[in-house]
Amino acid sequence: MQPFTYESLPQRVVFGWGTLDRVAEDVERLGCRRALVLSTPEQREAAEALAVRLGPLAAGTFPGAVMHTPVEVTERAMQVVRDLGADCTVALGGGSTTGLGKAIALRTDLPQVAIPTTYAGSEATPILGETEGGKKTTRRTMKVLPEVILYDVALTLTLPPALTATSGMNAIAHAVEALYARDGNPITAAMAEQGIAALARALPRLVADPSDRDARSDALFGAWACGVCLGTVGMALHHKLCHTLGGTFDLPHAQTHTVVLPHATAYNEAAAPEAMRAVARALGVDRAPAGLHDLARSLGAPLSLRELGMPQDGLDRAADLAAANPYWNPRPVERAAIRDLLGAAWEGHRPG
Numbered sequence: 001m002q003p004f005t006y007e008s009l010p011q012r013v014v015f016g017w018g019t020l021d022r023v024a025e026d027v028e029r030l031g032c033r034r035a036l037v038l039s040t041p042e043q044r045e046a047a048e049a050l051a052v053r054l055g056p057l058a059a060g061t062f063p064g065a066v067m068h069t070p071v072e073v074t075e076r077a078m079q080v081v082r083d084l085g086a087d088c089t090v091a092l093g094g095g096s097t098t099g100l101g102k103a104i105a106l107r108t109d110l111p112q113v114a115i116p117t118t119y120a121g122s123e124a125t126p127i128l129g130e131t132e133g134g135k136k137t138t139r140r141t142m143k144v145l146p147e148v149i150l151y152d153v154a155l156t157l158t159l160p161p162a163l164t165a166t167s168g169m170n171a172i173a174h175a176v177e178a179l180y181a182r183d184g185n186p187i188t189a190a191m192a193e194q195g196i197a198a199l200a201r202a203l204p205r206l207v208a209d210p211s212d213r214d215a216r217s218d219a220l221f222g223a224w225a226c227g228v229c230l231g232t233v234g235m236a237l238h239h240k241l242c243h244t245l246g247g248t249f250d251l252p253h254a255q256t257h258t259v260v261l262p263h264a265t266a267y268n269e270a271a272a273p274e275a276m277r278a279v280a281r282a283l284g285v286d287r288a289p290a291g292l293h294d295l296a297r298s299l300g301a302p303l304s305l306r307e308l309g310m311p312q313d314g315l316d317r318a319a320d321l322a323a324a325n326p327y328w329n330p331r332p333v334e335r336a337a338i339r340d341l342l343g344a345a346w347e348g349h350r351p352g
Contacts, residue, residue: 004185009126009231010142013224015151017217023050023113026148027057027088030111034059036086038077038100039093040066043117050092050115059084062100065091067253068131068246069099077104088112091146094167095120095253102128102144112146117155119167119199119219120254121174121227124149127235129243136247138235145231151224153217161207164219165299166254168203171223172196172292173257176265176279177236178229180272182328188229189278195225196282200295207299237322237329238264241342244321251308258301259308259348262293263341266351271331289351304348315342 012029014022027035036059039047044063051058062080066073077100080086088111091101098120101112106128114123126145129138159167175192178184199222205215241260245251266289269276276288285291293303302308310318319339326333344351 005183006185006187007232009124009145009228011124011145012148013151014149015221015224017153019150019152020050020053020115020155023090023115023150024054024057026113026150027054027090030088030113030147032088032111033057034085034087035090035113036081036084036088037061038065038089038091038097039063040096043093043097047092050090054090059086065093065097065100067096068136068250069096069103069129071130071132074100074103074107074130078107081108081110086110091115091123092117094118095122095170098123098146099128099130101146103130105144105146106141109143113148113150114146115150115152115155116220116223118159118163118254119156119171119223121171121223121230124224124227125231127231129247131247134248136243138239138243149224151220153213153220156216156220157211157213159210161210162300163254164206164210165203165296165301166258168199168219168223169258169261169292169296169299169301170254171226172199173238173242173261174230175226176261176275176288176292177238178226178233179275179278180268180330181233181236183233185233188232191225192229193278193282195222195229196279198222198225200283203295203299234328236327237267237331237333240327241318241322241338244318245305245310248318248321249310249314251305251310255302255308256305258296259303259305260345262289262296262351263345265289265292267337267341268329268331287352293350305342305346306348310346312346315339315346318342
């Protein structure tokens with residue numbers, strides 16, 4: 001056994017069916033009395049219903065969360081926090097809403113309750129990505145780690161098949177990178193393989209039958225496991241590419257992760273053989289990059305950046321940005337090779 005360092009995250013996780021009924025209990029457990037409920041505009045009604053459920057513990061709602069956590073949206077939310085005298089946030093939704101809760105916590109240190117309705121996994125990490133002036137930057141700080149996650153599997157039953165697929169592939173990406181992270185460890189590696197396997201089993205069943213309760217439970221557990229992996233180790237090339245494409249070209253978050261993942265994995269395949277064997281085992285395939293592509297294809301998920309609206313003439317700029325100040329990666333980040341990777345992802349080729 002190689003020496004390693006592992007830091008567990010101080011977070012309360014409540015997982016099951018009907019756990020939303022306990023949201024008031026967890027707000028009170030945090031010592032809070034004026035919770036601001038956050039959501040996207042599309043989930044406004046759900047946020048308002050949650051505020052009713054909280055009763056006198058609800059200060060109000062802010063249904064303005066959007067993708068990539070733009071700083072200007074956070075500033076509008078901060079004004080609502082001040083106006084309502086909120087002493088905590090309750091984020092109901094996917095990664096966009098969780099990101100807004102984190103951005104508020106960064107500026108105020110207010111406690112957070114995260115209630116995920118997708119498989120984003122970001123609720124389990126001390127990582128925040130924010131976009132300003134067309135550039136997305138990330139930081140890691142315990143100030144943004146939600147104190148409580150309420151996983152209510154029932155909330156994912158209405159997640160459409162297309163979003164189920166891409167959200168789940170996004171979660172798998174967290175675990176794949178964790179397996180070859182510079183600060184990886186056997187605890188995170190075991191959880192990563194378990195999380196990938198759970199999602200790989202569940203996602204095809206959910207695309208076929210979105211009401212499959214056992215598969216919904218497996219997928220949400222897998223998303224949490226993969227999120228924990230991302231939260232306990234560093235990020236590498238895959239996340240750098242996705243942050244660049246999302247922040248600069250405003251590509252959809254989960255779909256971009258879905259498209260890029262097989263190609264970033266292929267880029268690192270020779271440099272991280274043990275990680276690739278673990279991914280392949282979890283997927284039940286011979287080669288990890290091709291297996292990830294085939295899983296996405298079987299789910300009917302997008303396979304190319306072209307499908308997501310990425311302009312072909314933006315690939316050179318994306319390569320320049322990704323090669324500048326790169327995250328640590330097991331294979332050196334070379335601009336020409338990154339441009340080839342992006343070209344393959346734009347076309348949607350199957351790796352290998």
